[in-house]
Amino acid sequence: MSRQCISLLLSTAMLTGLYGVQAEAASGLTYSLRAEQQVFYTAQLSSQDISLTVAMQIAEDPGTAGINAAFGADAPLEIRGLSFAEPYCYGSGRAGAEDQCRVTSPRSARLLWYTSNNGANEVIYDAALPFAILSVVIPQGTPAGEYQISFDPTATDACNQDRELLSCTLEDLTVTVLEGKPDYLRGDADGNGTVEVADAVEVLQYCAEAAVGQTPDQSYAWLCGADATENGTVEVADAVAILQYCARTLVDPNPQW
Numbered sequence: 001m002s003r004q005c006i007s008l009l010l011s012t013a014m015l016t017g018l019y020g021v022q023a024e025a026a027s028g029l030t031y032s033l034r035a036e037q038q039v040f041y042t043a044q045l046s047s048q049d050i051s052l053t054v055a056m057q058i059a060e061d062p063g064t065a066g067i068n069a070a071f072g073a074d075a076p077l078e079i080r081g082l083s084f085a086e087p088y089c090y091g092s093g094r095a096g097a098e099d100q101c102r103v104t105s106p107r108s109a110r111l112l113w114y115t116s117n118n119g120a121n122e123v124i125y126d127a128a129l130p131f132a133i134l135s136v137v138i139p140q141g142t143p144a145g146e147y148q149i150s151f152d153p154t155a156t157d158a159c160n161q162d163r164e165l166l167s168c169t170l171e172d173l174t175v176t177v178l179e180g181k182p183d184y185l186r187g188d189a190d191g192n193g194t195v196e197v198a199d200a201v202e203v204l205q206y207c208a209e210a211a212v213g214q215t216p217d218q219s220y221a222w223l224c225g226a227d228a229t230e231n232g233t234v235e236v237a238d239a240v241a242i243l244q245y246c247a248r249t250l251v252d253p254n255p256q257w
C-alpha cells in the first residue's frame, strides 16, 4: 500500500469513525475473543483479583488492509491493557503510534491497524495466532454472575486493499463466576476420584517447580484438591498430609483428615 493510500485510509477512518461508505460489503471475516479459562468461583475471588488474558483472533481472513476494533467489558471487570500480539508488534503490519492501540476507560479499549504491504492484498499473518491481547482483571469480591467481554459492533470493522468494507462476524467472550468452590475431593490432586500416593507425588512436583521459580499452571479445582491441609496454599505439608491419609486407609476405608 502506498503512503498516499495509507493516509487516505487513515484520514477516511478518522473522518467517518469507520472505514465507511466506500463500497459494498465484500466477503467477511470473523473476530473472536478467547480465554483459556472462562469459569471462576467466588471463593477464588474472596482474597485476590484474577488476571485474565484474552486473545483476539481473526479467522477466515480474506485479506485485510485495515482493522478497527473496539472492546468493552461489563462492570466490575476492568480492561487494564491492550497490545498487538506478535508478529504484529514488528515490521510493516503495525499502525505504530500508541494511539492506535489503547485502553480508553476501565471498561473499553480500541485498536486501529493497517497493512503497509505496498499494494498486495494478502493475508500477512497466521490465523492460528492471536492478533491482539487484552489484559482483563476480575476484581476481588466480584459476585457470582455472567460477564461479557465484547466487541463494540458500531466501532469494529475492516477493509481490504481496495478499500471495500468487509462484513465482520463478532464472537464475544462470556466469563462466568460461580458461587463457592468447584467440586473437588480433598487430597485428590490429580482429580481421578481417589486419594492415593500419586496425589502426594503430584503435589511434590508442583512444589518443586514453584521452588525453582516456575509458575505451575494449575486450575482452581486442582489447587482446591491439592490443598489437603486447607490452609489456602499448596505446599509440601499437603503431600505429607496426603501420605498420612493414605496410610490410615490401610486400617480404615474412610479415615478422617
Ligand SMILES: [Ca+2]
Pocket (backbone or CB within 6 Å): 187, 188, 189, 190, 191, 192, 193, 194, 195, 196, 198, 199
Ligand atoms: Ca487422586
